[in-house]
Amino acid sequence: MKNWIPASSIPAAGKEFVLDPAADWGAALAEFKLPYDVRGLEARVRLFPQEEGMLARGAFKGCVIMPCTRCAEDAHVTLDQTFDAFEPYPFAEGGAADDSGAEAFFEKNAGATSKTPSQAKVHGAWKPEAAKKSRKGPRTAERDAQDAENMEDMNLDVDENVVRISPHGLEINVAHLAFEEFLLALPVKALCSEECKGLCPKCGHNLNTGPCACVNDEGDPRLAALRNLTLGKK
Ligand SMILES: [Zn+2]
Ligand SMILES: [Zn+2]
Known part of the structure; x- marks a missing residue:
């Protein structure tokens, strides 16, 4: 899969990406020296562009081979789970970043009338209620304040490994987004056998x-x- 995908190529109705974890995460696994064999894993992500970020819904299914926590031999870990993530777009305060691509994206995909999304830094679990609340109705000063509050509540942060503004506009790294969720999905302890x-x-x-x-x-x-x-x- 191509690493960086133009956000403008993702329709409002969403778009699904099927990953090849061994190929798409090969560089990241090597960079972090993670001895995980993900050839038996299926990973898919569906992206839904939102006004102020990208909503991702994904699933992992299959087997990961990783070192047993006790003996370091192969432990076969079965994953079968879904995830929801919200990746806020990077809009630097004071126009430090060129967000013209993002503006065009919003006008095209979300019909947004405002050019000043909340500046709040956010990172962590996505709360559907909070995000939903922030996207309804026309933008007002009150709504901006509420958005900022909501985003602070969500405690999210722009993840530069996943979202960036390039000369071509806003881009999403789907493979890396899925990779980060994959790391969170792994069990803290992996055992080759319960009796290890x-x-x-x-x-x-x-x-x-x-x-x-x-x-x-x-x-x-x-x-x-x-x-x-x-x-x-x-
Ligand atoms: Zn001994
Ligand atoms: Zn073991």
């Missing part, structure tokens, strides 16, 4: 493959012959 015994804290031996020498340091020397036996799974 982890690594020996002394020598680093993978205890799933059998005991290590240190475990038996204080053991009966007559049992030494048994130390290297590997126990099969019950």
Whole structure:
């Protein structure tokens, strides 16, 4: 997938993007040194342009192979979940950024009459009620104030990795948007198996493959012959 997509190419009714996670996230995974195998994962995102940002609805389905939290061997994590995200557009105060592309975009797609969207910085969970409230009716000073308040409530921030204004206008990086949501979707702990015994804290031996020498340091020397036996799974 092309990284940066012109926001003007996305119709008001929305547009769906089907990602190839291994290809689309390859560079990001390498940059952050994340040893995740995402070849078995499906990721799709539907974008809906809004007056002051891009609403994204997406889904992850499939398998991610990542290191087991305890032993670092492969853990197979199944994902089957959806996400909602709201990416505010970057409109720098005092016209530091050229937002003519964005203005054209708004006039074309949202019928907006105002050229001064709220300046509030926002980041975090998107609240549908708050966002909806801010888009109804003609723009007034009161509404601007309310928008700013709503956006502060949402505590969102413009994500420069996802939204930018280029000489071609406003652009969205769908692959990166999905990548950030993917990182949030991953479990804090990934286990190769619920019974994973982890690594020996002394020598680093993978205890799933059998005991290590240190475990038996204080053991009966007559049992030494048994130390290297590997126990099969019950
Ligand atoms: Zn493990
Ligand atoms: Zn050990």
